[in-house]
Amino acid sequence: MRRPPPSSWNDGLNKADNENMTSQTRSDGSLRHLLTIEGLTRAQIEALLDRAAKFVKPIGQAPVTANSLGGVTVANLFTEPSTRTRVSFELAAKRLGADVVNLEVQLSSRVKGESMLDTIYTLEACHVDVFVIRDAEAGVPGLVASHVKPHASVLSAGAGSVSHPTQGLLDALTILQAKKKFDGLSVAIVGDVKHSRVARSAWHTLSTLGVREIRVVAPKALMPDNNEFTGCERFASLDSGIAGVDVIMMLRIQKERMATAQMPDADRYFAKYGLSSERLAKAKPDAIVMHPQPMNRGIEIASDVADGPQSVIRDQVRNGVAVRMAVLEAVIEGRK
């Protein structure tokens, strides 16, 4: 008779908020995993941003290097190997002196949950210390975190539509660099908010950091349910949604989602929800424009806006490496 999987992991997967079940923090308060921004305190987030700020150098200057991960092994487990996020994590780890191995693996708990965990146990037995996991399925990083040994850490590099915690941190760092504060800012998140892990992680990060006004701007079909983004004002119109804001966070739209929103082509989507320079003028004069990339230029954002003086999109990328260095250093430092 075929053995059923042990109930522990199966239970975990049946809960959407699986990540929350595993504590991300050690008993001494130090960060052990980073699966989601939810549940982190303002002080914890600020400490990570402070640490990341030390790793930021202007583009064109030599990056900060250190040896705080000397002797540490980081495994990047990505379902697709050639993503920018994989490169960002790989360089972050290498610049801190870690050994890095890249694996292209399909970590799907539904298909073969236990053999997925066996892959993890195998890497753990090869002295892998940090598992960086990107997976289409939201529960996987949390599931892995609940099964690794005490010395190992799990970092989510983007999980389903639910969370992308290092993206939330790099977005916050980028805003802080431009605005020097979070208090009193008004931020608009625009586009396919319903399916966006970027939007969710930004909302959790920024609201914890004290941003009081977060607006959600989306066509009806791409608007999240009412039990999410609580406290955010919702706008169907881009013009009203960005009026007077300090920060505009544009999201990537998938082509197949435009149809759902009854905007059958890119031109019509751009006409209603694309950020042109004319529209950008409705925001504050010193408003900044963000995008998690990859951009659909001419669909959700005009090229002259993406490359214009208010755009901080490349700062976000640069800050991404710094934030990942900070998270890696924090989880390893806390082991002692």
Next chain:
Amino acid sequence: MRRPPPSSWNDGLNKADNENMTSQTRSDGSLRHLLTIEGLTRAQIEALLDRAAKFVKPIGQAPVTANSLGGVTVANLFTEPSTRTRVSFELAAKRLGADVVNLEVQLSSRVKGESMLDTIYTLEACHVDVFVIRDAEAGVPGLVASHVKPHASVLSAGAGSVSHPTQGLLDALTILQAKKKFDGLSVAIVGDVKHSRVARSAWHTLSTLGVREIRVVAPKALMPDNNEFTGCERFASLDSGIAGVDVIMMLRIQKERMATAQMPDADRYFAKYGLSSERLAKAKPDAIVMHPQPMNRGIEIASDVADGPQSVIRDQVRNGVAVRMAVLEAVIEGRK
């Protein structure tokens, strides 16, 4: 007129025992290649195990690192890039200070023998010192070994159904750690022995090390020919085959092979040849359970056995990195 390939490599490939044609040992007795366990002396194997033991650290402790491969270049040539064995070799080489390049290549001598060798010559001219080769075809690592220059070494990372020498060594090391000896042990190898390079390398290693009783347990269709595994007692029944043994080595069964063995589904295979905790009780009380991975949990082994107190499966993985470090260090050290 198309030139025929030189007779040398063509001859080699027509012999199943091709690896044996290339001496693995230098004239001074040091190890140069590792293609198969066959032909190694007990002293050579013991020296590798001694060396490997120094590289073993408990999971959770920092791995041993050294610089004995500083300036050395290791190329991993795998037909599939994301295997655990590739990661094990990659980390072993990096932790000894080597530069590592990974290539996903189809090294097939039959299709294009000479262009395969040209790939090797190219890497050799790039100052690659060690070729780690995993290939479905048994003759390939030996063929490469017979063509590289005197300073270069070839390590098989698994060749067809014939040999997987580092697996044989790590299995021996795992048994030695648990049992402190080889003399007087009784070992059962269970499952698809006929097609298993793991079984063949275990048999060669353990018999050379003085294990006197090695049992082979398999359904008739998966039992090796009589000219192999000589001296091993053969069992069709799992219960009798593991009765009173010290070590149970389970093998992975391929789904398509179950049909051959007239066990049309996983449940029936498990019923006859799967290792459950009830069955495990027939072995000695302190018997250890091994598996080369990846496991088909619920098919050849029950999950509670794989994760239970008698399982040393994760020790095998940890020892795998140590054994690969030892082999890499030995072949490089011997060049001087």
Next chain:
Amino acid sequence: MRRPPPSSWNDGLNKADNENMTSQTRSDGSLRHLLTIEGLTRAQIEALLDRAAKFVKPIGQAPVTANSLGGVTVANLFTEPSTRTRVSFELAAKRLGADVVNLEVQLSSRVKGESMLDTIYTLEACHVDVFVIRDAEAGVPGLVASHVKPHASVLSAGAGSVSHPTQGLLDALTILQAKKKFDGLSVAIVGDVKHSRVARSAWHTLSTLGVREIRVVAPKALMPDNNEFTGCERFASLDSGIAGVDVIMMLRIQKERMATAQMPDADRYFAKYGLSSERLAKAKPDAIVMHPQPMNRGIEIASDVADGPQSVIRDQVRNGVAVRMAVLEAVIEGRK
């Protein structure tokens, strides 16, 4: 409305000589990019060969290592990941102390020019210093070079049929090692010259270095247009083409190109344009034989010639790593 791409890059792509539009040299005369050999001075090429010569070690000796790229990040952007040229660049960068990331990306400007550039900007923001680009489309490396920030460099690792500059350099270095001079040499380039970036880069390099007699030997259908390879004598017959030459550079023939040249199979191609040992005897007794690899043994070159005493094919590979080290070091050193 969908934004059109900015005119700058679109213009560039409509010109075959796109690389020439971007200056490869800084205002102080130092090399910044290497996109094509065209436009480099004899002194610049000689300086690169001098630098490369210091990185050459006999096969079997330990390669030269240095730290002149310490803190530098090199990104290999290849459409196919497992090429020999990628390994050559990767080892060159690692042996100089660089951090290396490999990406398998389709850099096609026609399909999605701007998102291609966004990939580059993203890597630039991750502090990538050197972009090594191999792409089927000739304009891409030059396009990237015209968009990166002043501190960044772009090296072409082979662009369409137009140029393969490091191949031109390694070929020149190989000839120099064998012949100690360029003056007075006679060089025959044989095969599919029409479609060969190797032939074009060799022609540019060798003619700049003072080789006065460069012959082009090809069937009519594979002979380049008359406005190219100016000053080169053209031969339809291999026997006359190589008569009395010092250097024979064989090119790889694609199977589909043989049909174009009305040679329907490999045997007939070999009979007319394959280099056999009998034919090689028509060249000078000390003539050297070169091939950029991968070889079609028995089609454009006989195996005994490829492996014979006049072949310098493996020297070319060894010199390839040295040339790439030299180019990497030169572009980084010149930044100061």
